[in-house]
Structures are given as C-alpha cells and as structure tokens.
Amino acid sequence: MNKFDINKLVRANVARMKPYSSARDEFTDFDKEMVFLDANENPFDNGVNRYPDPQQRSLKSLVASQKKVSEFQILLGNGSDEVLDLIFRAFCNPGVDGIITVPPTYGMYNVLAGTNDVANTEVLLTEDFQLDTEGILNAVSDTTKLIFICSPNNPTGNMIKPDLIIEVLENFNGLVVLDEAYIDFAAAESWISQLESYPNLVITQTLSKAYGLAGIRLGLCFASKEVIAILNKIKPPYNVNALTQDRAYDRLSDLRMVHNEVDTLLDNRKTLAAVLKDVAFVEKVYPSDANFILTKVDDANKRYNQLIEKGIVVRNRSTQALCENTLRFTVGTKEENTTLINALNTIQ
16 A cells, blocks of 8 residues: 555545534533533523533543543544444545445445445455455545445444455555444454554444444544544534433443443353254354344245234345345344244244
8 A cells, every 4th residue: 555645535625624613612611610601502501501512522531541542533423324424525525436335234335325426336245244355456446435344244243354454454545444333242352453553444333232322323433633633624513412422421431231231142142043043944044243143044025024923023134235035133132032032933
C-alpha cells in the first residue's frame, strides 16, 4: 500500500466544512450550577429539558478507558447505522464513488449505498464464508472509497481470518470498515488494538447485542483521530440523546453483569448447536462466533412457517447469496431455547 493519506479520500466539500457549533459546544461546563440562557431551552426542569452533551464526554471517557483508546478516536452515533451512514457521507461522492461489499453480509451496507447514490460492487465470500481477497482487490477501481467487512459475519456467524483482512488493509488505499457488532461473543480479540498499525482501518461496534441495549440505539466507531475529526464535522449536534447516554453509562459501568450474560449465551449457544445437529430436517449447522447459529435445512420456507405456527420467530436467510435453504436462530434464554428445541422435535 502506498502511504495512506486521508485528505485524498475525504469529499472536497466536507474537507472545506466547519462543524456546526452548538450552545453546548461553546460552553462545556454545563454540569456546573449556572444560569443557562444560551440555548433557547425550556427552563422548567423535568430531567430532560436541557440539551445533552453533544460530544458525550463522560460516556466517551468511560469507553476510552475500557477500550484503551483515546477519546479522540471515538465517535458515538444513533445506532451503528448512523455511524455507517456518516462514513458514506464523509467519503463518498454521490454518483461518482463506489464501495465493495462481500455477500452474504449485513444488508444495510447495500441500503446505505443506494441511499447515498454510491455504486456497490459485490464480491461473494468463498464457499466457507471467507474473503476472496483476489476478487476484492481486482474489483478496486480509482473511485472505490470503502470496503465493508463484517466479522463475526452476519448472517453466517463466522470470524473472518485475520490474514485475509490484513491483505486487504495493506493493499487498499481507501477505508476498510470492519463491523464488529458480534465481537463480544467471539474468542478472538477486537481489531481496535490494531488501529495504530492501519490508518485506513475503521471499526464499528454496538451496544445492541452483548450489552442488551438494542432499544437505546447506540453505535460506536473507532478510528484514527483524523478520521473521527472528519466524521465529527458532519454528525448532527445532538445525535445521542441524554437518556441514551445515561443508560449506556450505567450499563458500561457494570461489565461484570455483561460478561456473565455473554458467558450464559455462549453456554446456550453450545447446547443449541448440539441439539440442532440431531434435528432430522437440519442438514448442516455452521460454526458460530456470534449470538446466533445459521443452519442449512431441507426446506427453509416450510420449516420457517411451521415454527411460526408454534409461536417461534426465526430468520429465513434463503434470499442471501450462498445461503439457500438456511434458517438463522438467535440464541435465547435457556427457557426460550427449550421451547425452540421442543418445537423442532415435534415438526415432521
């Protein structure tokens, strides 16, 4: 890879921009006992009448200490989807630039490409759901800005081999966006520790999975200070509300409970995988590093509908590339898994 230069990648209009400065950006000591007459807020205290910290300083400080990165390497968003959209908007010129995705993978990459009028070149994973690095690098053009890799991958559940990710990082002068939504369920470590080695690496994570906070919508982005500074230029000033910041801070302050829940889910995943292998209509159980298990079945549409009739909703992934006749089972509680297992054993 040639010397990576983020200034050559960012959209020219974004490079010229100055971020919007809100009242809470200009006066940052808003935890002090002051008379706040600067932001045109309703003065009657109801707990949420004041604007939240636009930079989420307390929450970022906690995340930075846990992830061992600088606060200036963190962007928080209204779910990972907002973070991903900001990456598109900062670096991809509509109608000009392109991205590469590797199906089967998370469907929002393609949706966001369409929303932002960015061409999406798809390079299928191999039969064992690993990167076709030769195909990816051959697909790179002068207008390719981003490559999206999900690891552990959704919907397949497997980790992408590190040497394949490194090959892409070292041979692509755009940004490699590594989606680690399910990393907390994997034995492998996050790539956050590699940010200093790869300036073109951007990592997204979420509090929706292992942390059990899907309802508050909080996504996390980790990258170089330069990349984060660019994303901060275009993010909405108050994109993470006060209730989300408070709930996230409380949850991250008790990692012991989070780790206990993850350990329980890993035990439940092991039990469920073993049972699925003995179900008559299940032809293959794919190994998983996530909180779900992908299975190949004889007739996915039929089996999906049979489970619906028994009050169980799973995900039919048969429309995805390389996933014909597959069902994806999220790992539930012991009681939920028992209900699923009993249903599976009564289906003919």
